[in-house]
Amino acid sequence: VTAPRRLDAPTGLRPGDHVCWTYADAADLSAAVLAFLDEGRRLREQLLLIGSSGPELLRTLAALPGRDDMLAGGQLRVQSTAEAYAAGGELSPTGQVDAYRRLVAEALERGHTGLRVAADITALVRRGPDARRQLHHYEQLADAMMATVPMTALCLYDASLTAGVLGPVTLLHPVQHADEREALAHLSGRGPSLSLHGEVDVTQADDLFHALVDVACAGPGEVVLDLSGLRFLDVAGARALARATQVLRAADVHLRMGRVPRVAARCLGLFGLGGGATVPA
Amino acid sequence: VTVVRPTGDWDGTGFAHEAFAFSADQELLDRLAPFVLEGLSRGEPVLVVAGARVRTLLTEELGADVARLTRFAAAETWWRGGHPTLHAYDRELRALHAVAPSWRLAAEPTWLARDDGREWSRFEAVANRCYASLPYYSLCLHDRQRLPVAVLDAVARTHPLTWGNCAPVPEPAYEDPERFLRSVHPAWGRRPSWASVAALTTPREARRAVAAAALDWWPARVGEVVQAAHELVVNALRVAAFAEVSSWTDGDTLVVEVADAGPGLPDETLGYVPPSDGPDGARGMWLAWSLADDAAVDSSPAGTAVRLFFHR
Numbered sequence: 001v002t003a004p005r006r007l008d009a010p011t012g013l014r015p016g017d018h019v020c021w022t023y024a025d026a027a028d029l030s031a032a033v034l035a036f037l038d039e040g041r042r043l044r045e046q047l048l049l050i051g052s053s054g055p056e057l058l059r060t061l062a063a064l065p066g067r068d069d070m071l072a073g074g075q076l077r078v079q080s081t082a083e084a085y086a087a088g089g090e091l092s093p094t095g096q097v098d099a100y101r102r103l104v105a106e107a108l109e110r111g112h113t114g115l116r117v118a119a120d121i122t123a124l125v126r127r128g129p130d131a132r133r134q135l136h137h138y139e140q141l142a143d144a145m146m147a148t149v150p151m152t153a154l155c156l157y158d159a160s161l162t163a164g165v166l167g168p169v170t171l172l173h174p175v176q177h178a179d180e181r182e183a184l185a186h187l188s189g190r191g192p193s194l195s196l197h198g199e200v201d202v203t204q205a206d207d208l209f210h211a212l213v214d215v216a217c218a219g220p221g222e223v224v225l226d227l228s229g230l231r232f233l234d235v236a237g238a239r240a241l242a243r244a245t246q247v248l249r250a251a252d253v254h255l256r257m258g259r260v261p262r263v264a265a266r267c268l269g270l271f272g273l274g275g276g277a278t279v280p281a
Numbered sequence: 282v283t284v285v286r287p288t289g290d291w292d293g294t295g296f297a298h299e300a301f302a303f304s305a306d307q308e309l310l311d312r313l314a315p316f317v318l319e320g321l322s323r324g325e326p327v328l329v330v331a332g333a334r335v336r337t338l339l340t341e342e343l344g345a346d347v348a349r350l351t352r353f354a355a356a357e358t359w360w361r362g363g364h365p366t367l368h369a370y371d372r373e374l375r376a377l378h379a380v381a382p383s384w385r386l387a388a389e390p391t392w393l394a395r396d397d398g399r400e401w402s403r404f405e406a407v408a409n410r411c412y413a414s415l416p417y418y419s420l421c422l423h424d425r426q427r428l429p430v431a432v433l434d435a436v437a438r439t440h441p442l443t444w445g446n447c448a449p450v451p452e453p454a455y456e457d458p459e460r461f462l463r464s465v466h467p468a469w470g471r472r473p474s475w476a477s478v479a480a481l482t483t484p485r486e487a488r489r490a491v492a493a494a495a496l497d498w499w500p501a502r503v504g505e506v507v508q509a510a511h512e513l514v515v516n517a518l519r520v521a522a523f524a525e526v527s528s529w530t531d532g533d534t535l536v537v538e539v540a541d542a543g544p545g546l547p548d549e550t551l552g553y554v555p556p557s558d559g560p561d562g563a564r565g566m567w568l569a570w571s572l573a574d575d576a577a578v579d580s581s582p583a584g585t586a587v588r589l590f591f592h593r
Contacts, residue, residue: 182485184485199485199488201484201485201488201511201515202484202515203483203484203485232488232507232508232511234484234508234511234512234515234565235512235515235564235565235568236515239560239561239564242560243560246560262504263504263508266508266568266572267508267564267568270556270564270567270568271556271560
């Protein structure tokens with residue numbers, strides 16, 4: 001697992017890549033989806049586009065080379081967000097991940113090289129805080145799953161969603177495209193434990209708190225957060241970790257910081273976290 | 282016959298902070314022994330942290346009562362630099378506060394005799410404010426034979442009480458903590474013309490700018506410089522649209538200045554106030570001050586500028 005990566009164009013992607021992509025309007029969305037799916041077409045992947053409604057999706061795909069043939073032959077499929085993610089009324093994080101696993105297996109059986117999904121998830125986050133908590137848990141499970149199967153995903157979010165909604169979701173993706181912003185931090189579920197990567201400062205502290213609590217509260221028991229991938233942590237970021245630890249403890253989840261680098265130990269020590277020294281001599 | 286009242290009117294509900302400077306053995310014992318015995322007779326935890334001379338004298342004087350002290354420790358091993366020393370001290374205080382309604386401490390900060398220990402007077406000054414509600418009497422012992430006049434002067438200016446032969450009395454030289462800090466911080470000169478200056482609107486940009494400056498100066502301390510400056514920038518961006526970050530070297534010293542046009546710092550002492558127990562409460566200035574070798578503040582209703590000094 002590496003530091004989060006900022007992506008300027010939705011191409012050059014390979015199985016395992018899990019991208020958070022914010023779009024400004026329908027034209028912006030369409031441009032991203034077309035480039036992303038066309039690359040998958042050339043890689044002979046199974047393509048799936050998920051969005052608000054079927055007819056609108058087909059319009060989005062109008063300029064995709066080979067669209068009609070791929071639709072007829074089954075290489076390209078479209079689904080509405082409600083149909084794909086919340087058939088039972090609400091998103092089931094583990095059920096959804098299992099569903100994607102099955103789709104990947106089917107794609108491989110049909111001779112494709114993998115599954116490539118572009119999914120506009122905006123409608124799900126608009127359902128309120130409970131739905132967002134489920135979505136955070138799902139994004140983390142999906143990210144971990146994508147490390148193990150040939151699946152490439154472009155998760156699309158309307159850029160007009162508030163920063164408080166987009167922030168935690170962005171953090172849960174290793175590849176990010178959000179406005180002009182640099183990708184700073186990533187909370188990953190790939191590997192033996194949860195891990196935090198990149199730079200965490202005051203600008204993502206609240207996002208980290210929400211994402212971490214929602215992801216870890218699936219406990220109970222001990223949840224290790226590996227910090228060895230952190231290149232910077234400030235007081236606000238450490239405070240977010242301290243608050244998350246406190247909130248999770250009330251839910252019987254013991255969050256433990258693992259492999260704390262020196263750059264993080266300074267601030268964690270100020271909150272009695274990390275078990276290390278307080279400030280360097 | 283004069284009645285000695287070792288803690289005067291102190292009622293055990295707040296902080297009392299006395300400096301007692303001594304020369305002769307008997308002079309010390311006449312002050313210290315009644316202070317300790319009064320605490321023991323009142324059932325208060327009594328802590329003594331002192332240098333070898335004071336410990337030896339007190340051991341002879343108290344005899345078996347030494348065993349009744351809650352803590353009887355050598356001060357010589359306590360010094361780890363100002364911030365780490367106060368942080369460790371602060372943790373002991375909080376632990377004691379959780380179990381004892383009040384207590385008393387006789388402490389001899391022997392490190393004031395060291396060049397690098399003189400900054401301790403700043404913490405002594407700020408303690409008057411940040412420990413105001415802690416219920417203990419701190420009798421600070423200072424050996425005139427070991428300490429230079431300038432240190433004894435700072436001691437008087439940072440302790441509101443002194444010994445008046447039969448009871449503690451107000452120290453006439455005592456100063457407000459902020460005034461004391463301003464007098465001991467590096468003088469606020471003009472920023473040199475060769476300083477690099479940038480107006481920045483995000484902490485991330487500031488980190489990149491400061492890292493570049495620190496790399497040119499001394500790569501080994503880049504991490505500390507960036508972390509310290511970052512916290513100041515975060516504070517500046519809380520009260521202003523942008524932070525002006527400048528840096529320059531003065532001989533071997535790197536100076537980083539963070540300035541904002543906000544309403545001014547409400548409390549200039551926070552760089553010396555240890556973190557509170559829970560996740561809330563400010564820590565940025567404490568961290569910045571602890572990473573830097575020195576700091577200075579220029580704050581007014583028109584804005585705040587903070588300088589951090591790093592020695593190579």
